[in-house]
Amino acid sequence: MLASAIKTGLGIGRDAALALIYPQACAVCRASVESHDDLPACxxxxSETRLIRELAICSRCGAPLLSSEIISQCQLCSSLTFTAARAVGLYEGALRAAVLDLKRKPYLGTRLRDLLLELARVEPLHRxxxxxxxxxHRQRERERGFNQAAIIARAIARRTGWPVREEALIRVVHTQVHRTLMDERARRESVAGAFAVAKRRLIEGENVLLVDDVFTTGATVSACAQALLEAGARAVFILTIARVVRAEAEAGGIR
Structure with a gap:
């Protein structure tokens, strides 16, 4: 109880310092961020960013479904090789700001860490x-200085106790950065054969939680999942911060 009170007091002091001494503007609306836990957004x-837990989703790939749909799967993910995928929310507002911020510096705000942990602990990811x-790729990681997916993995591991296998999967092809307007086929072709398992013993028989910052078409995580499954993983679950809603999905009755 005393430790909790001390922690609360420290948090209040930190937020006061943030507001008065080191004020930071919200990365979305430019208003002042009142709590350090909420960074980089207010x-x-x-509160305005749509979270996946508030939406009806495909039970396999996690894509948002129309509320009127009675099916549980979107039918657009049948070619993807992972077991199941989930994202905290849509690639908009605070989550988009958090993804972009994470590409610049290796930091996850408390609110985002808690949302990721909450998702990791529920069906089916809790398996x-x-x-x-x-x-x-090593070249890109040297340029950036860190791997943002590894930052997410370590944050989840600290709270769940699940081991992080950073050395198990490697990127063997230095592909171009995916452009926003690349379609699903182009993205899939760009990552074909790009990943390989370096140490099979680390993932054989394991239920792997594969983590990344954004799920767009699923091409990257599907290519990773294929390599992991072929190397002996029992299942591959995907966890990302955000999910991009595809134009193809809207045409198929998904938004």
Whole structure:
């Protein structure tokens, strides 16, 4: 109880310092961020960002479904090789700001860490036995200085106790950065054969939680999942911060 009171007091002091001494503007609306836990966005922008837990989704790939749909799967993910995928929310507002911020510096705000942990602990992701971050090619990781997926993996591992297998999966092809307007086929072709399992013993028989920052078409995580499954993983579950809603999905009755 005393430790909790001390922690609360420290948090209040930190937030006061943030507001008065080191004020930071919300990355979305430019208003002042009142709580350090909410960085890089303000509480209002977080409340306006749509979270997946508030939506009807495909039970396999996690894509949002129309509320009127009675099916549980979107039928657009049949070619993807992972077991199941989930994202905290849509790639908008506070979550989009958090993804972009994570590409610049290796930091996850408390609110985002808690949302990721909450998702990791529920069906079906709670079946995971180890965590593997989607790897960057060595050249790109040197340029950035860190792998943002590894930052997510370590944050989840600290709270769940699941081991992180950063050395299990490697990127063997330095592909171009995916452009926003690349379609699903182009993305899939760009990552074909791009990933390989370096240490099979680390993932054989494991239920792998594969983590990344954004799920767009699923091409990258599907290519990773295929390599992991072929190397002996029992299942591969996907966890990302955000999910991009595809134009193809809207045409198929998904938004």
């Amino acid at each position: 509480a209002a922008c977080w 995971a036995t180890c965590i593997v971050p989607v790897p960057l």
